[in-house]
Amino acid sequence: MKRKDADRIRQYESSSSKRMFRQKGIDMEDKKIIDLFFSRSEQALTELAARYGSLLHSVAAHILSAAEDQEECVNDAYLGTWNSIPPQRPDYLKAYVCRITRNCALKRWRYNSADRRCREFETTLEELEEFLPGADLEQEWTARELGRELNQFLSELSQEDRSLFLRRYWFSDSVKEIASERKMTENAVSVRLLRLRGKLKKHLEKQGFQV
Amino acid sequence: MKKEVIAEALSEVQDQFIEEAAIEPDAARTEKNSYSPDGENGSEKDEKKDRKKQKKPIVIPFPSGRWVKAGIGVCAAIVLCLTAAAIHEPLKRRSAAKTDYAVSEDMDTGTGGYSGAYSMKAENSAAFEDSYAADMDGEVPMMEEAAEALYDSAPSAAQSSADDVSYREDGAGSPGTEGQTESDTEQKLVYSANLSLQTLSYEETAKGIRDLVKKYKGIIESESESDSNWNWYRSSDSDPKMTLYLTIRIPTEHYEDFLAGLEGSGRVVSRNVWVDNITRSYYDQKAVLKGLELQEERLLSMMEKAETIEDMIAVEARLTEVQTQLNQARTKLSGMDFDVAYSTVNLSLEEVTRYVPQETSSSFLDRLKETCIDAGYTFLGALQSLLFAFIYLLPYAAALLILFLIVRFLYRRAKARRQKKNQ
Numbered sequence: 314m315k316r317k318d319a320d321r322i323r324q325y326e327s328s329s330s331k332r333m334f335r336q337k338g339i340d341m342e343d344k345k346i347i348d349l350f351f352s353r354s355e356q357a358l359t360e361l362a363a364r365y366g367s368l369l370h371s372v373a374a375h376i377l378s379a380a381e382d383q384e385e386c387v388n389d390a391y392l393g394t395w396n397s398i399p400p401q402r403p404d405y406l407k408a409y410v411c412r413i414t415r416n417c418a419l420k421r422w423r424y425n426s427a428d429r430r431c432r433e434f435e436t437t438l439e440e441l442e443e444f445l446p447g448a449d450l451e452q453e454w455t456a457r458e459l460g461r462e463l464n465q466f467l468s469e470l471s472q473e474d475r476s477l478f479l480r481r482y483w484f485s486d487s488v489k490e491i492a493s494e495r496k497m498t499e500n501a502v503s504v505r506l507l508r509l510r511g512k513l514k515k516h517l518e519k520q521g522f523q524v
Numbered sequence: 525m526k527k528e529v530i531a532e533a534l535s536e537v538q539d540q541f542i543e544e545a546a547i548e549p550d551a552a553r554t555e556k557n558s559y560s561p562d563g564e565n566g567s568e569k570d571e572k573k574d575r576k577k578q579k580k581p582i583v584i585p586f587p588s589g590r591w592v593k594a595g596i597g598v599c600a601a602i603v604l605c606l607t608a609a610a611i612h613e614p615l616k617r618r619s620a621a622k623t624d625y626a627v628s629e630d631m632d633t634g635t636g637g638y639s640g641a642y643s644m645k646a647e648n649s650a651a652f653e654d655s656y657a658a659d660m661d662g663e664v665p666m667m668e669e670a671a672e673a674l675y676d677s678a679p680s681a682a683q684s685s686a687d688d689v690s691y692r693e694d695g696a697g698s699p700g701t702e703g704q705t706e707s708d709t710e711q712k713l714v715y716s717a718n719l720s721l722q723t724l725s726y727e728e729t730a731k732g733i734r735d736l737v738k739k740y741k742g743i744i745e746s747e748s749e750s751d752s753n754w755n756w757y758r759s760s761d762s763d764p765k766m767t768l769y770l771t772i773r774i775p776t777e778h779y780e781d782f783l784a785g786l787e788g789s790g791r792v793v794s795r796n797v798w799v800d801n802i803t804r805s806y807y808d809q810k811a812v813l814k815g816l817e818l819q820e821e822r823l824l825s826m827m828e829k830a831e832t833i834e835d836m837i838a839v840e841a842r843l844t845e846v847q848t849q850l851n852q853a854r855t856k857l858s859g860m861d862f863d864v865a866y867s868t869v870n871l872s873l874e875e876v877t878r879y880v881p882q883e884t885s886s887s888f889l890d891r892l893k894e895t896c897i898d899a900g901y902t903f904l905g906a907l908q909s910l911l912f913a914f915i916y917l918l919p920y921a922a923a924l925l926i927l928f929l930i931v932r933f934l935y936r937r938a939k940a941r942r943q944k945k946n947q
Contacts, residue, residue, distance in 0.1 A: 368546060403539065405542070407546050408540070408541075408543040412539070412542065438530050438531060439527075441530050455529055456529050457533075457536060459530075460533040460537065464538050464541070467537065475544065476544055479537065479542060479544075483545065484545065
């Protein structure tokens with residue numbers, strides 16, 4: 314094996330290089346799966362489950378604590394993907410299905426009682442609740458505006474920080490999971506998240522949001 | 525309500541950001557089936573190709589832990605210091621051999637000369653040796669024997685010149701040059717030297733010096749030895765370790781040979797040679813002695829002629845005084861004779877681990893070269909000292925590390941319990 318290849322493989326474990334490594338292979342695979350959806354082949358769902366099933370389960374598991382809710386949520390996500398592709402042709406299939414899964418999980422989460430809600434997800438929302446503005450005027454408008462500012466904020470961050478923020482607050486990974494994945498101490502992860510929340514608060518204040 | 529708003533806001537995050545952040549859980553990584561347009565699985569060959577493409581990355585088994593890296597760094601530092609110490613010793617010895625050889629060469633060509641008075645000795649050496657041989661029968665005695673011989677010969681010497689010394693009856697007895705005869709014009713010279721030597725091999729050099737003293741039938745009058753090896757850390761290589769101080773009395777006829785032998789055995793740091801001319805005081809003392817002896821004779825004859833007890837007592841008292849002074853004069857004179865017969869060499873020998881380079885040339889390149897060499901030796905010495913300091917502190921560091929690990933373990937356990945309690 315050439316040294317260049319060996320070096321690239323050695324860097325496989327780091328998240329940033331893993332993304333770079335994936336870019337070249339995943340696009341083709343995702344395209345093939347989307348083509349299967351467009352050709353209405355059931356193979357598409359099989360391929361999707363094989364490729365992203367575990368990821369979707371983990372997204373659901375971080376929001377819903379009950380196993381049957383998670384299973385139902387993931388199945389709803391498959392159905393939602395089948396129904397939406399076509400006509401939609403997403404650029405990022407993984408993010409697309411993750412978003413569908415998360416939305417399904419959130420719907421269930423709203424109607425679930427406290428004992429069926431995942432504690433970790435509640436914790437992440439509480440962390441952000443301290444820094445984000447309170448409910449104001451029309452709820453839907455505020456969430457959309459907040460989402461837009463959030464995207465603006467995330468685009469200004471480095472890739473590392475952005476990934477950390479989303480792993481914690483979008484995927485609801487625990488601090489321990491993030492620390493073990495990134496070979497950092499839990500304290501270091503907590504401190505970085507605290508700084509990112511502070512940065513978010515300053516960003517929102519600059520944009521006129523009342524914190 | 526507020527949490528729902530936040531959750532909905534997070535749903536607005538762009539796909540590409542989520543794509544970047546999404547990582548599949550490790551447990552769920554499975555082999556992907558190959559793709560075919562008609563929905564059927566691919567052939568075995570295609571499956572093998574896909575497996576080859578998707579084969580697991582090679583993980584090079586290099587330890588990545590922080591403590592392991594720190595340990596490797598420490599081991600590398602120790603190896604470096606040991607290597608430096610191993611190189612240091614042979615280099616010093618090679619340099620010492622060159623320096624000793626150079627010093628010997630200088631001595632052979634006679635460039636290490638003495639100070640001015642030596643020329644006087646050279647001129648008188650022939651006459652001196654003759655008279656000395658006549659006094660001492662041509663042999664070199666040891667210290668006590670020499671003193672006795674000189675003391676015994678003192679009266680005969682005094683007697684031989686008794687007729688030539690004019691004695692005043694008033695007892696003043698002032699010696700002067702008018703009392704000296706032609707045989708008393710020989711010079712009385714006392715030779716002395718202070719010599720400091722450095723050596724890399726202390727035991728050999730000390731033994732060599734003692735052998736040299738024996739060879740020239742000298743005497744070690746006093747000896748003092750000290751050891752500073754208890755100080756494990758020395759600030760520079762030229763600091764002495766073993767030090768030896770000797771006071772040597774060497775027969776004057778072998779004086780120059782002895783000094784030449786000494787200077788060849790080590791590196792001369794300092795040399796001080798001088799000659800005391802005690803001729804005048806010697807003959808003054810001799811004249812005093814003669815005068816006292818005459819007084820004694822007279823008093824003894826007066827004692828025989830004394831008739832009354834009072835006279836006898838008076839004479840006896842005076843005789844006792846004269847005899848006391850006579851003994852003192854004889855002792856002083858014999859001491860002077862010994863000093864003349866045996867020259868004094870005060871020697872200090874220091875053991876060093878490296879000779880300090882001497883500035884033999886004022887050329888810039890030479891000085892630059894010597895500075896670079898000296899800097900190299902100093903650096904190696906510093907590495908060596910660092911290694912010793914590390915070894916010295918190692919037990920304490922180990923104890924502190926164990927204590928730190930225990931405290932950290934207890935803290936983490938308490939923290940985990942607290943977190944479980946909160947959940």
